[in-house]
Amino acid sequence: MKAAVLVFPGSNCDRDMAVALDAAGMDVSMVWHKDSALPDGLDLVAVPGGFSFGDYLRCGAIAAQSPICRELAAHVARGGYALGVCNGFQVLTETGALPGALLLNASTKFICKTARLTVETAASAFTACYQAGAQIDIPIAHHEGNYRIDDEGLKALQEEERIAFRYVENPNGAMDDIAGVLSENRRVLGMMPHPERAADAALGLTDGAPLFASLTEALVAA
Amino acid sequence: MRATVTVSLKSGVLDPQGEAIKGALGSMGFEGVEGVRQGKVIELDLAENVTEAQITEMCEKLLANTVIESYRVDMGA
Numbered sequence A: 001m002k003a004a005v006l007v008f009p010g011s012n013c014d015r016d017m018a019v020a021l022d023a024a025g026m027d028v029s030m031v032w033h034k035d036s037a038l039p040d041g042l043d044l045v046a047v048p049g050g051f052s053f054g055d056y057l058r059c060g061a062i063a064a065q066s067p068i069c070r071e072l073a074a075h076v077a078r079g080g081y082a083l084g085v086c087n088g089f090q091v092l093t094e095t096g097a098l099p100g101a102l103l104l105n106a107s108t109k110f111i112c113k114t115a116r117l118t119v120e121t122a123a124s125a126f127t128a129c130y131q132a133g134a135q136i137d138i139p140i141a142h143h144e145g146n147y148r149i150d151d152e153g154l155k156a157l158q159e160e161e162r163i164a165f166r167y168v169e170n171p172n173g174a175m176d177d178i179a180g181v182l183s184e185n186r187r188v189l190g191m192m193p194h195p196e197r198a199a200d201a202a203l204g205l206t207d208g209a210p211l212f213a214s215l216t217e218a219l220v221a222a
Numbered sequence B: 001m002r003a004t005v006t007v008s009l010k011s012g013v014l015d016p017q018g019e020a021i022k023g024a025l026g027s028m029g030f031e032g033v034e035g036v037r038q039g040k041v042i043e044l045d046l047a048e049n050v051t052e053a054q055i056t057e058m059c060e061k062l063l064a065n066t067v068i069e070s071y072r073v074d075m076g077a
Helices: A014-023 A067-077 A087-095 A151-159 A209-221 B016-027 B052-063
Strands: A002-007 A027-032 A044-047 A081-085 A101-103 A111-119 A135-142 A146-148 A163-167 A178-182 A188-191 B002-009 B040-045 B069-075
Touching: A002 A014, A002 A067, A014 A027, A014 A044, A014 A209, A044 A067, A044 A087, A067 A081, A067 A087, A081 A087, A081 A209, A087 A101, A087 A188, A111 A178, A146 A178, A163 A188, B002 B052, B040 B052, B052 B069
Parallel strands: A002 A027, A002 A044, A044 A081, A081 A188
Antiparallel strands: A101 A146, A111 A135, A111 A163, A163 A178, A178 A188, B002 B040, B002 B069
């Protein structure tokens, strides 16, 4: 199983993501935003959290136009797996790999705390090791996590069970308490909470570990 | 040639910054401020051969996120 973690100027969760993927048994490489190719035989692209390009213009907007994101789009178009966390989720919406957009938190404040989430579906390569309906604790740390989508798009997410995680107590004003969404083929997940910060007992939280274990199982089977 | 691109949140999209500004104006004693929307202005200095179609493409692909934002282009100095 090969995974690549994209690195932009201002990424700051890239190494945490690499550690979590590595601990789950993946062969991880770091890929710089100016690179024009992803490693051969790649299974998963992870887009990490942080402040790519200083959040200039809009969070993720500049990163989405970088050379490596053209390769990311091609990987996704081929049916490859991708995981975007926090700023990575913002990048995935800006590239069009996931629908919707992330706006400033309704409180206008940066929020850094542990959020309780409900796992809404176990039917994905990211959530298969959870029980649907389970409640998990995962840290959030963001200023723009207020998920927005048009009514038609929201209906599609609901009907196709593509809302992967919801907040138990909505921290940021996100529509329908959405914390994470899946693509139409369920192979791309974007989420504001940070599972990589909750994947090792030494970090105090382990509820993120099943997400990485799910991916490993899915990619071995693939 | 200068193009001024004004990007605003679409109507109906909550603008927390606009709401905060509205609250501040009210607490300063300004009455009658019924709504505030905050956007951004992007000024482009362009060579003469840049077409309006290219400016539109710039707006659609990068300057605005049309999922949540609308934009207006004003040509001229």
